[in-house]
Amino acid sequence: MKLTVLGCSGGIGGETARTTAFLLDDDVLIDCGTGVGDLELDALCRIDHIFITHSHLDHIASIPLLVDSVGDERGYPVTVYATPETLRILRSHIFNWLVWPDFTSIPDRHHPFLRFQPLKVGESVQLGGRTVSALPAHHTVPAVAYSIDSGQGQLIYSGDTAYCPELIAAINQSPRLKHLIVETAFSDEQRGLAMASRHLCPSMLVAMLEELSVSPEVHISHLKPGQGERIMGQIAAGASRLKPEALVGGQVIEF
Ligand SMILES: [Zn+2]
Ligand SMILES: [Zn+2]
16 A cells, blocks of 8 residues: 655645645545645546545645546545544535535535545544544644554554644554654744644654654654754754654655
């Protein structure tokens, strides 16, 4: 199984900054930020499943345009998985006929372009030998992390989260964990902002990593544009035994 990084930045701007989206093999998206817009139309048509960590725009921005672009080309709906709370937000504030049409009833309710599938923390979805499970996370809106198990190994992606003991416990219960993608949105100078917006800064990340009893490769995502080197320098100075590396757009992780 391979995970291709379509976007992993905390913002936009320039040639490389795209917001969070990961392509699992060629038919599953984990978050649906602006990075999805770089895919060719035929690649967009192959996407059957989209798992969303939370409702913030940088993680959902491409869902409305994706569904509109490919809906007519496909014989069956794209399925968006998220917690019931997140799906309620998407229905009320995006697919509400005001910001965007309700594609769960286009062209009609029996053959829609889009369907929503609730997925609660602790629940899993099986997709042909691949298991995607929702794990706890702490953010300003209802949010989850995801575990993806290929049968050979496991990857966990934090989504957007503050320090979260329940997520740390879930990570420590994953003995076959090979990769951990974890956000660090702010520098230590912006610790107050990180706390208020329920994101991590380097000192909080290092504290979290020190509690891990497993030893995955650690990849850092959601770096604020223009702050990447500073944040990664502060993480390196924290001297975690896991030696985190910045995730980059286009990177492919096989597991
Ligand atoms: Zn967020
Ligand atoms: Zn975000």
